[in-house]
Amino acid sequence: xARILRGVGVRQVAEITxxxxxxxxxxxxxECGFCSHKGxxxxxELVGLFGGRMTMKELPDxxxxxQCHRRGGHAVLFKTGDGKKDWWPRQPEARR
Ligand SMILES: [Zn+2]
Numbered sequence: 152x153a154r155i156l157r158g159v160g161v162r163q164v165a166e167i168t169x170x171x172x173x174x175x176x177x178x179x180x181x182e183c184g185f186c187s188h189k190g191x192x193x194x195x196e197l198v199g200l201f202g203g204r205m206t207m208k209e210l211p212d213x214x215x216x217x218q219c220h221r222r223g224g225h226a227v228l229f230k231t232g233d234g235k236k237d238w239w240p241r242q243p244e245a246r247r
């Protein structure tokens with residue numbers, strides 16, 4: 152199955168901008184690369200902070216994990232529905 156997110160089509164995660172997230176009302180989740188903590192981010196607030204042109208490639212380096220407060224190495228995931236498997240481009244890591 153092709154990896155497609157509604158609204159943004161076949162683009163890679165890294166190419167999606169904060170403005171896209173706001174426009175298509177995507178649920179943006181950052182998964183911490185260190186402790187696997189997941190946090191839902193407010194895209195409108197992020198646009199206010201960083202501007203709508205910031206991409207998902209740049210964003211993880213700008214946000215701190217709310218749990219371990221580390222920065223960088225995070226993964227950007229989108230919640231696409233209410234089901235356990237409704238994530239793009241992949242499901243979150245299981246918490247250890
Ligand atoms: Zn963390």
